[in-house]
Amino acid sequence: MNTVKVRNIEIGSGVPKICVPIVGVTKDEIIAEAKTFDSIPVDVVEWRVDWFEGVFEFDKVEDVLKDLREALGETPILFTFRTSKEGGEKAIEAEPYKELNIAAAKTGYVDLVDVEAFTGDEIVKAIVAAAHECGVKVVASNHDFDKTPEKDEIVRRLCKMQELGADIPKIAVMPTCRRDVLTLLCATEEMYTEHADRPIITMSMAGTGLISRLCGEVFGSALTFGAAKKASAPGQAAVNDLNNMLQFLHENQGL
């Protein structure tokens, strides 16, 4: 299993890493939130740029990124435009989506970009290639906000992301019952032990799925999202509680 190293963080070994999203609308909100992060346990910061009011003017995006980088010091930044199709704030066409992600990767301020895996293979491959050229890692993602697909389908999607060249395949699904959470965990365990040669990230959303955000070290999910000011998806626990749970599970692995 290969791990993914971004700055001082190694994703894919030991305790699952904690990623905290920033969902501010204005530059001031975004930077002010970033400045509070030195007092919480955070390994990676996700900037959910789809919430930003200036997202369609790249000079404004770059301006925020520059200050974010400064505010966050060595903490890796994951740049994410979550499209409305997959639960995000805004819609965007495939071409400008590609351009935005490539331009963000080229700034040198971000360490990872999130690419929605089912945007179209050519677009995804182009973003992956451009990101890798600048030393930026790619998290491929897929979100199902209505349901949990069958286990084999979840595994298929994660394998497809691996084939597209993503450094970290990720899937978030919505449970409609408790068994759906088990389906997601079974798919995670199978992907992790039988197919993945790199870290993967999985979660079952909302309160029913919360358990899946805690037990990544057991079943094979390398990173989990926790909330600081405002959650970016249903089921994200407060980051301090999340950290305590992850540490508790890690410390008792040898029982």
Ligand SMILES: O=C1C[C@@](O)(C(=O)O)C[C@@H](O)[C@@H]1O
């Ligand atoms: O892909 C994900 C996962 C997520 O949807 C979650 O359920 O924690 C939260 C998003 O901000 C992030 O981009």
